Amino acid sequence: TTIVLRDLLGKQIFVHKSEMQSAGAQDWTWDGRDAHGNKVAAGVYFYSLQSGNQRTDGKLIKAER
Numbered sequence: 001t002t003i004v005l006r007d008l009l010g011k012q013i014f015v016h017k018s019e020m021q022s023a024g025a026q027d028w029t030w031d032g033r034d035a036h037g038n039k040v041a042a043g044v045y046f047y048s049l050q051s052g053n054q055r056t057d058g059k060l061i062k063a064e065r
Helices: none
Strands: 002-006 012-017 043-051 054-062
Touching: none
Parallel strands: none
Antiparallel strands: 002 012, 002 043, 043 054
8 A cells, every 4th residue: 555645736745655454444644744754834735545456536634733
């Protein structure tokens, strides 16, 4: 399973890869940091979730903390 996060300009800011897991719901929490460990600004981000030959795209909103 691979999760890719992109900013509003389409720039890839983070990638999370995990080993194959059993079927069913899985949890993952993004800590609001980019691939270099820097906190990203509050705003809208886009994700792509690829698992096997299935892909889901969507958006998320990072609130300021």
